[in-house]
Amino acid sequence: MRGSKLYVCSAVVAVSVHGLAGCGMQMADDTAPDPKAGLILGVPDSDTIEPSLLPGIRATYVEKLEGTDHPVRSMAVTDAKRIEDVRNGQVDVTFGCVGELLDLADANAADRLRSEYAAEEDPDPVTWRDAVHSTLLGTMPGGVTLSNPGIAEVCEDETLPQNIVAVYRAVDIDREDTQALNNVAGGTSEEAFADKG
Numbered sequence: 001m002r003g004s005k006l007y008v009c010s011a012v013v014a015v016s017v018h019g020l021a022g023c024g025m026q027m028a029d030d031t032a033p034d035p036k037a038g039l040i041l042g043v044p045d046s047d048t049i050e051p052s053l054l055p056g057i058r059a060t061y062v063e064k065l066e067g068t069d070h071p072v073r074s075m076a077v078t079d080a081k082r083i084e085d086v087r088n089g090q091v092d093v094t095f096g097c098v099g100e101l102l103d104l105a106d107a108n109a110a111d112r113l114r115s116e117y118a119a120e121e122d123p124d125p126v127t128w129r130d131a132v133h134s135t136l137l138g139t140m141p142g143g144v145t146l147s148n149p150g151i152a153e154v155c156e157d158e159t160l161p162q163n164i165v166a167v168y169r170a171v172d173i174d175r176e177d178t179q180a181l182n183n184v185a186g187g188t189s190e191e192a193f194a195d196k197g
Contacts, residue, residue: 039070039172042077042091048100053154053190056197057095057164060188064180065093080104086167087141093168093181098132098149099160101167105139114159129161136165145170147178150185152193164188 043058062072077085082094083105102110113132117123133149140146147166155162166181173181 037070037172039065039072039092039177040090041065041072041074042082042085042094043074044079044082044094044096045076046079048079049096049154050156050190053152053193053197056193056195057154059196060184060193061093061095061166061181064184065177068174068176068180070177083141083144083167086169087144089169092172093166095164095166097153097155097157097162098129098136098165099157099162100155101165102132102136102139102160105136109135109139110160117160125161129163132161133163133165140167143170144168147181148185150188152188152190154190154193 041058041061043054049057058074062074065072075091077091077094082091082096083101085091086094096104099110102113113135117128129149133146137146144167147168149161150164152164153162154164164185166185168177168181
């Protein structure tokens with residue numbers, strides 16, 4: 001009797017190991033990866049962003065994201081609802097300026113920084129750009145994040161830094177896409193946006 005129990009247990013282990021090996025072999029299938037899904041770029045519909053730069057900004061984001069093999073479709077979004085539209089999945093990416101977006105996301109934090117910024121005699125542009133960006137990043141809802149802040153200041157309000165920044169759904173944007181968004185921020189001046197438009 002003891003020998004038959006050992007035989008049955010050995011057979012079950014052998015079948016289990018063989019079944020797992022078969023699953024592992026099936027997972028290693030060399031099929032082509034799925035093409036990247038299309039992205040929706042939300043373009044603000046108001047004049048918060050310098051209107052003469054808006055077409056060039058839109059074209060630059062579309063070009064950079066399509067360069068990562070995404071088909072990109074643009075759609076107008078209400079200025080005040082951009083962050084909410086990203087969070088809800090209405091759009092995958094939108095853009096704005098760090099200062100004006102902070103006013104939308106957390107007006108109290110924006111007012112506090114605005115007071116500190118005004119109190120400085122000669123505020124360092126990079127230090128303040130980064131301070132406003134990091135404060136804005138801390139206000140983003142779950143699943144929503146920001147690109148690096150850009151060199152171009154594309155909004156007219158001078159009471160806070162207004163460097164361009166992309167707002168996007170982290171689940172929809174991979175590492176290559178993030179690099180593309182950061183390249184728009186770090187490598188595109190106001191003049192380049194104007195020329196592109």
